Amino acid sequence: MDLTFLVTGYATFLVFxxxxxxxxxxxxxxxxxxxxxxxxxxxxxxxYLVSGHSARSTIILVxxxxxxxxxxxxxxxxxxxxxxxxxxAEMRANWGDWWxxxxxxxxxxxxxxxxxxxxxxxxxxxxxxxxxxxxxxLGIIIWLIGFFFEVVGDSQLASFxxxxxxxxxxxxxxxxxxxxHPNYFGExxxxxxxxxxxxxxxxxxxxxxxxxxxxxxLLFVSGIPLLEKKSKSRPGWDxxxxxxxxxxxxxxxx
Numbered sequence: 001m002d003l004t005f006l007v008t009g010y011a012t013f014l015v016f017x018x019x020x021x022x023x024x025x026x027x028x029x030x031x032x033x034x035x036x037x038x039x040x041x042x043x044x045x046x047x048y049l050v051s052g053h054s055a056r057s058t059i060i061l062v063x064x065x066x067x068x069x070x071x072x073x074x075x076x077x078x079x080x081x082x083x084x085x086x087x088x089a090e091m092r093a094n095w096g097d098w099w100x101x102x103x104x105x106x107x108x109x110x111x112x113x114x115x116x117x118x119x120x121x122x123x124x125x126x127x128x129x130x131x132x133x134x135x136x137x138l139g140i141i142i143w144l145i146g147f148f149f150e151v152v153g154d155s156q157l158a159s160f161x162x163x164x165x166x167x168x169x170x171x172x173x174x175x176x177x178x179x180x181h182p183n184y185f186g187e188x189x190x191x192x193x194x195x196x197x198x199x200x201x202x203x204x205x206x207x208x209x210x211x212x213x214x215x216x217x218l219l220f221v222s223g224i225p226l227l228e229k230k231s232k233s234r235p236g237w238d239x240x241x242x243x244x245x246x247x248x249x250x251x252x253x254x
Contacts, residue, residue, distance in 0.1 A: 004050045007046050011043070012043060012112060013112055015042060019032055028084045028088075043122050043123065057125055057128070063193075064122060074158075118191070139196035140197065146193060149249070150183045153182030153186060156173070170235075170236055177252055180224075185247055
């Protein structure tokens with residue numbers, strides 16, 4: 001196995017083990033969401049060291065660090081001084097006396113494994129060669145578009161939720177007028193940008209494994225399906241869902 005995969009895998013495993021132990025102490029698994037972005041920054045950093053500080057690895061390190069630290073800070077601010085996220089609280093209640101073991105296996109170990117697969121473009125890029133090309137600049141543009149949708153979408157939703165008058169209501173303005181999940185669209189898009197940069201230097205189609213997995217998870221597993229299920233009970237959902245694209249930003253239907 002490639003040394004970079006081993007080093008980054010071991011480093012992030014230590015991060016997840018430490019987080020798991022801290023979560024058991026706090027009886028709150030929500031903190032794993034904060035670590036998600038940080039883990040990718042760790043992978044990007046070690047991959048950068050292995051690459052010999054190439055221009056392409058520098059670009060990916062910067063992009064991943066901006067995304068990862070921003071995401072961690074956003075989730076920390078959102079969850080600070082609040083009870084455990086409803087998803088993890090429900091798991092804890094269902095697992096009973098087995099919650100510690102099942103938390104490790106089904107939350108921390110699973111997320112760590114997914115992180116290793118999703119980070120494929122970052123790690124493979126450590127072996128990239130050649131000067132920057134059109135693909136690199138196109139990848140940066142795609143990343144910027146994705147980052148814009150994720151940051152602005154999160155910011156608009158946070159402002160909406162801070163207003164007590166909006167409690168129980170749907171967010172349907174701003175970017176949320178064009179897609180029901182602008183932040184998820186943004187996250188999926190920026191990973192395509194990172195993978196395109198990695199492809200420019202490696203020529204390997206394996207770099208696209210990361211965004212494919214991200215898109216699958218967001219569209220069919222833990223992202224959109226959970227939020228859609230939660231939102232369906234809110235007033236005006238049927239009308240909003242009929243008018244607004246579920247993922248790709250589109251003009252609202254009449």
